[in-house]
Amino acid sequence: MRHVEQVMGTAVSIELADDLPTATLASLVDHTVAWLHEVDRRFSTYKDDSEVNRMQRGELTVADCSADLRQVLITCSDLWRETEGYFDVHATGRIDPSGYVKGWSVEVASRWLAANGSTNHCINAGGDIRTRGGPAPGWEWRIGVRHPWKADKVAWVISGHDLAVATSGVYERGEHVIDPVRGRPATDLRSVTVVGPDLGRADAYATAAMAMGDAGLRWLAGLDPAGYSSATVASDGKAFTSRRLPVAALAA
């Protein structure tokens, strides 16, 4: 069963590949979609009464916010250190954990689905993907990494069963990722894809490496032994992959 939901300012594609009754699959999709909207309501910086905005205004403290938000903020501060300050939820001058929340919410959804009967699914939230199991018994999921200059082509195909694949990038003139350390657009890299076990972290790492620019290449190489492999395209068209990247062999 497939479903596309407009939520969190983007399109989320949900594919459940389990051999389950249609009504069961529909109910699983409904629950997933409801959770994503709940996350949007509670964590969006665009919604005036979201928990995040109430905390920004000082109406909510870390002590009395929800356990979810507290855990998100703790992980974000871990990520700030792990990325040497390049993943920064305060970069815009206010608290904005959106760079982690999207991946985290999909990670939570995928875990919930697995616990409730769907062990074969693929969720794509605006280009950040979490897969489990496979599209059919015995098959691995095949995830294309968008070519940064050619929207209808892919630069790599990543394959596997349980994958988190997150990409940060700039494809068109005028788009940019801000380097929060130097406070200017980061232009060395065109796109960074990080593959690993957790989508929230993979997303934060990809964003941080993008902001680091050329220095991010070395940092990404170091991420590989820790379980997060990567595929990067620099602005000059050079491509860099880390050792453990699960690249699928191309069909001729």
Place this chain on the structure above:
Amino acid sequence: MRRSTAAVVGTLAGAAMLLGVRLSATPVAVAATGSQATEPVDSDQVDRPAKPGRKPSGGASAADSGGDSSSGRSGRFRGDTVTNPYGSVRVTITVADGEITRASAAYPNEGQSAAINGPAVPQLNESAVKAQDADIDSVSGATYTSDSYRKSLQAAIDRAGL
């Protein structure tokens, strides 16, 4: 890669850091470092003070309270790397005749980074980016808006499968 557990700051690092700014004015008795001074590095050769005849100052002099300082222990001593919520720091002190003559704190690129980076410097494979058509289930790319989704390869895949 979780947050490192904060280590207990040893008296060596603690004393040297607290007093660091005033070190040149107030030499600290080496005894304050107790037996926790870890590995001596370059003993007896670094930064020997050019102050012949200088005696340890203050009541708690090295000679009085130090265990092995009767001979005026000298050398450079490096503390363990200590991790606090702001990162890792390692303090090195230079001792001459039982007095700390110099202390420096290094902020090594290890600790949290080391957990990620590992001991060796790993490398990336380099090539030129290739454009492929491939049979895929989903596409990873920079976040699209609801609007740009409509023109994306992912939208085409969803339409084909819906």
